[in-house]
Amino acid sequence: xxxxxxxxxxxxxxxxxxxxxxxxxxxxxxxxxxxxxxxxxxxxxxxxxxxxxxxxxxxxxxxxxxxxxxxxxxxxxxxxxxxxxxxxxxxxxxxxxxxxxxxxxxxxxxxxxxxxxxxxxxxxxxxxxxxxxxxxxxxxxxxxxxxxxxxxxxxxxxxxxxxxxxxxxxxxxxxxxxxxxxxxxxxxxxxxxxxxxxxxxxxxxxxxxxxxxxxxxxxxxxxxxxxxxxxxxxxxxxxxxxxxxxxxx
Amino acid sequence: xxxxxxxxxxxxxxxxxxxxxxxxxxxxxxxxxxxxxxxxxxxxxxxxxxxxxxxxxxxxxxxxxxxxxxxxxxxxxxxxxxxxxxxxxxxxxxxxxxxxxxxxxxxxxxxxxxxxxxxxxxxxxxxxxxxxxxxxxxxxxxxxxxxxxxxxxxxxxxxxxxxxxxxxxxxxxxxxxxxxxxxxxxxxxxxxxxxxxxxxxxxxxxxxxxxxxxxxxxxxxxxxxxxxxxxxxxxxxxxxxxxxxxxxx
Numbered sequence: 001x002x003x004x005x006x007x008x009x010x011x012x013x014x015x016x017x018x019x020x021x022x023x024x025x026x027x028x029x030x031x032x033x034x035x036x037x038x039x040x041x042x043x044x045x046x047x048x049x050x051x052x053x054x055x056x057x058x059x060x061x062x063x064x065x066x067x068x069x070x071x072x073x074x075x076x077x078x079x080x081x082x083x084x085x086x087x088x089x090x091x092x093x094x095x096x097x098x099x100x101x102x103x104x105x106x107x108x109x110x111x112x113x114x115x116x117x118x119x120x121x122x123x124x125x126x127x128x129x130x131x132x133x134x135x136x137x138x139x140x141x142x143x144x145x146x147x148x149x150x151x152x153x154x155x156x157x158x159x160x161x162x163x164x165x166x167x168x169x170x171x172x173x174x175x176x177x178x179x180x181x182x183x184x185x186x187x188x189x190x191x192x193x194x195x196x197x198x199x200x201x202x203x204x205x206x207x208x209x210x211x212x213x214x215x216x217x218x219x220x221x222x223x224x225x226x227x228x229x230x231x232x233x234x235x236x237x238x239x240x241x242x243x244x245x246x247x248x249x
Numbered sequence: 250x251x252x253x254x255x256x257x258x259x260x261x262x263x264x265x266x267x268x269x270x271x272x273x274x275x276x277x278x279x280x281x282x283x284x285x286x287x288x289x290x291x292x293x294x295x296x297x298x299x300x301x302x303x304x305x306x307x308x309x310x311x312x313x314x315x316x317x318x319x320x321x322x323x324x325x326x327x328x329x330x331x332x333x334x335x336x337x338x339x340x341x342x343x344x345x346x347x348x349x350x351x352x353x354x355x356x357x358x359x360x361x362x363x364x365x366x367x368x369x370x371x372x373x374x375x376x377x378x379x380x381x382x383x384x385x386x387x388x389x390x391x392x393x394x395x396x397x398x399x400x401x402x403x404x405x406x407x408x409x410x411x412x413x414x415x416x417x418x419x420x421x422x423x424x425x426x427x428x429x430x431x432x433x434x435x436x437x438x439x440x441x442x443x444x445x446x447x448x449x450x451x452x453x454x455x456x457x458x459x460x461x462x463x464x465x466x467x468x469x470x471x472x473x474x475x476x477x478x479x480x481x482x483x484x485x486x487x488x489x490x491x492x493x494x495x496x497x498x
Contacts, residue, residue, distance in 0.1 A: 011371045056372070076368075085374045119325075122260045123305070123376065125334045 001065050004072070005095040006031075006045070008060040011086040013126045013239070017053045018060075027051070027087065031062070034082040038075070039068040048101040048246040049108055049195070054238030056127065058111075059090070061246040063101035106249040107171060109191040110200045111242045114208070116177075117184035128185065129204075129240040135211035137186045141175040143210040143217035144188070146224060147203060148173050154227040156203055157196035158235060166227075169193045175207065186211075189244070198235050205233035250314050253321070254344040255280075255294070257309040260335040262375045262488070266302045267309075276300070276336065280311070283331040287324070288317040297350040297495040298357055298444070303487030305376065307360075308339070310495040312350035355498040356420060358440040359449045360491045363457070365426075366433030377434065378453075378489040384460035386435045390424040392459040392466035393437070395473060396452060397422050403476040405452055406445035407484060415476075418442045424456065435460075438493070447484050454482035 008031075016024035020032070028045055035043055048061040068075070072092040079089045115121050115128040116135050147153075147170050154166040172191040177183065188204055206223060209215045223231045257280070265273035269281070277294055284292055297310040317324070321341040328338045364370050364377040365384050396402075396419050403415040419441040427434040437453055455472060458464045472480045 009371045011374075080368060085369065086371050088368050088371050090368055119329060119337050119339055120334065122258050122335050122337050125260075127372065 001067060003095040003097055003099040004064050004066060004075075005091075005093045005099060005101070006062045006064065006089055007091040007093075008057055008062060009088045009090055010057050010060070011126070012051060012054050012056045014084075014086055015053065017055070018047050018050045027057075027060075030083065030087060031079070034079050035064075037082055038078045039066065039070065041066060041068060046101050048105050049110075049243050051241075051243055052198075052238055055241045055243070056239075057243040059245045060243050061101045061105070061248075063095060063099050063104075101246070104248055105194075105246050107191050107193055107247045108195065108243065109189060109245040109247070110195070111244045112188040112190075112200060112204045112236065113240045113242070114186040114188075114204070114236075115184060116186050121184065124185075126239050127242075129237045131208060133212050135186055135208065136213070137175050137177040137211065139217055140186070140188070140207040140211040143220045144173045144175055144203070144207050146217075146221040151224055152227055153196055153199055153224070155223050155229055155232045156199045156206070157229060158198035158202070159229060160197070166196055168195065168199070173203075191247075200241060201236040201238070202229070202232050202234075204236035204240070207233070208236070209233045250316060252344040252346055252348040253313050253315060253324075254340075254342045254348060254350070255311045255313065255338055256340040256342075257306060257311060258337045258339055259306050259309070260375070261300060261303050261305045263333075263335055264302065266304070267296050267299045276306075276309075279332065279336060280328070283328050284313075286331055287327045288315065288319065290315060290317060295350050297354050298359075298492050300490075300492055301447075301487055304490045304492070305488075306492040308494045309492050310350045310354070310497075312344060312348050312353075350495070353497055354443075354495050356440050356442055356496045357444065357492065358438060358494040358496070359444070360493045361437040361439075361449060361453045361485065362489045362491070363435040363437075363453070363485075364433060365435050370433065373434075375488050376491075378486045380457060382461050384435055384457065385462070386424050386426040386460065388466055389435070389437070389456040389460040392469045393422045393424055393452070393456050395466075395470040400473055401476055402445055402448055402473070404472050404478055404481045405448045405455070406478060407447035407451070408478060409446070415445055417444065417448070422452075440496075449490060450485040450487070451478070451481050451483075453485035453489070456482070457485070458482045 020029040045062040076092040113128040115130045120130040150169040170192040178185040267276045269278040294311040325341040362377040364379045369379040399418040421440040
């Protein structure tokens with residue numbers, strides 16, 4: 001038995017999320033199917049972040065234990081030859097024994113894209129949230145710093161999650177408007193040691209309330225300390241969210 | 250009667266091209282349908298460039314003569330409210346009497362995107378040609394300059410076209426590799442007074458033969474002077490092509 005680390009990119013538009021489900025196209029199910037065709041093995045791939053329906057990945061990481069002796073490069077090529085064009089294996093690397101993509105992650109980085117143009121960008125419709133009201137990215141950036149550090153993020157967790165503990169650490173949160181031909185786009189990038197269910201999307205929905213002028217920047221700290229989901233902004237739509245990078249230290 | 254100039258963006262993936270056809274989704278048919286819903290008028294929209302199936306537009310221009318008195322901004326909003334999300338009207342402007350989007354154009358600019366990464370970019374699969382063999386963008390740029398100027402481009406025209414005259418002028422042709430996170434992409438941008446059927450895609454297929462080292466740069470001038478389509482490279486796939494801008498002087 002050997003342990004492997006797979007780095008993956010996928011366009012989440014056509015998938016009901018990472019996690020395998022009966023009668024639904026899922027990222028995990030599609031990958032495990034391709035793996036079985038190549039190796040004959042029925043493996044279980046574990047992802048660093050179980051992305052929801054419509055959420056994308058630029059650098060998802062999955063761990064797998066295998067009996068296959070196919071060289072890593074060949075495995076990578078064979079998987080890409082079988083996967084649909086909206087998924088790609090970027091790398092297959094050896095990992096230490098018992099490597100676990102979720103538990104061994106030191107931090108994860110997510111990106112959220114807002115299309116803030118008056119008229120939607122037709123090419124970004126599946127890769128951004130079209131929010132046509134003017135947004136002040138600088139105010140969002142300043143207000144968002146209240147969330148950096150170790151906090152109880154209960155106000156930013158969608159109910160129904162099984163996670164017993166709502167304390168997480170955000171290492172970095174940056175909101176910026178693009179330049180040149182990206183000037184209509186606002187990007188939020190956030191790195192943390194873990195994220196509650198829909199946490200990034202609730203942060204985006206909250207900062208947008210500040211960005212459009214409906215709430216002052218100080219309101220974000222009030223939302224955080226309330227530990228009450230009803231106090232925060234809406235859950236921003238899935239299609240703007242990307243899992244960018246997983247750091248294993 | 251008044252004449253209008255519409256500036257349009259669309260993702261061509263789902264369309265059988267600009268030109269209206271029975272029982273096929275087309276850009277022209279979709280736009281004229283939305284126009285009829287709003288104004289009650291059955292108009293005929295004329296495009297600057299009749300893009301083929303799968304070809305995209307960032308700045309297509311269409312002309313129309315209308316009896317409608319709806320203000321331009323309102324017309325723009327109403328069209329966008331009815332159009333599918335893969336099409337958008339960027340602007341509706343007054344035009345001079347008898348304005349014709351095709352005949353009045355002074356130049357058109359097309360862009361072609363090649364995904365030259367070893368592993369396909371899942372997010373660009375419908376907006377680029379995935380060509381994984383290494384390409385030398387600089388050699389393509391140098392070789393491409395043979396095409397700039399007034400020439401007979403018969404070698405770059407797909408047979409079956411009705412155009413009687415194959416002489417066109419290319420004002421500018423630039424091939425460049427992207428920087429930073431676009432380093433896997435090569436972009437060709439070409440501005441000309443008009444383009445023969447599949448001309449940009451045949452130019453791309455020809456320059457790729459130089460870029461991959463199969464042909465020397467000087468071969469491009471030989472292809473041009475041969476006036477024979479069989480001498481040029483393949484027609485590059487539609488999904489990499491964008492109509493970027495139409496200039497009316």
